[in-house]
Amino acid sequence: MTQANKRTKQARTLRIFRKIHRITGAALFIFFFFISVTGFLLGWKKHSNGVLMPETYVGTSTDLKKWLPIDSLHTKAVLVLRDSVSPNISTEIDRIDIRKEKGSVKFVFTDHFWGIQLDGATGDVLHVDKRYSDFIENIHDGSILDKYFNTSGGLIKVIYTSIMGIALLIFTITGFWLWYGPKRMRRSKSRV
Template sequence: MRAVVLNRKIHRWAAIATALPVFVVVFSGAVLLMKKEVAWIQPATKKGVGHELALSFDEILRIAMTVKAVGIYGWADVDRLDVRPGKGLVKVRARNHWEIQVDMKTGEILQVAVRRSDLIESIHDGSFFHEQVKFWVLFPTAIVLVGVWATGVYLFFFPYVKKRG
């Protein structure tokens, strides 16, 4: 079989085999590019009045527990605390993808909103589907894409090289 025909077959079938994983990664990546611009994806960071943490973590937890809609009943419901001294706030990120922004000096709740960027990131890296997807689907897809790139470059330049030779 001629090299050009073999390259076309490899290129065509590899592109088909990687189409769905590539679509998921590219589409979710495109959405993530907009996370700072679109509040639906990630709530905008508000600004507090102080720049030093005047609240204890237990006080922050108690404040977060007052927002019943978020469903925080203890530390087990909190995914992480994101302390932003420059902005004067603490983001309490719940495991259920809600975010509460608390002024780090006064304890005032500045904003309560759903944070979808973490969910979209888990789709992007494959962990949403299963922890092993990144190793058994996305990594092989990346390797195959290198082959698609190489065969595509070969197929692009082959006519020019053939003309000269």
């Protein structure tokens, strides 16, 4: 293969990679925008002074033997949620975070991003909060669409994260080639 043919082939490859890079970027622009903004916010959530992610409050005892049973704490959290937020609000639990070292228990609810922090030993309310970081995380990973469309098994999240992961891989490969390809062409041209 002659040098001219080799350069023509390299230029054609560069054009193909540039086109793939441009089309992928244009097609997925809005998704990359949301991922970058929400990723930035999630990175700062612990440093937001309780705005994005509520602080963990300290209870009276770190000794689990002195704690109330989880079902009693759950009942108390549901009562607090209904009294503090709305009597008709969903009480379905997403997760229970036990913070033994802080002496507190966080009850996080599924449908509305509210959280209740209780003292593990006394059951006293430590904090009632809207968990914006959970909402942001659901936008970030696409699971907000599973909640909105009520899909089972996180199907939309799996499809969304697969597409975005493959797109990022394509961007990495094509971006590298768009940087390296011209250097390679100049190097081969200088040899001739």
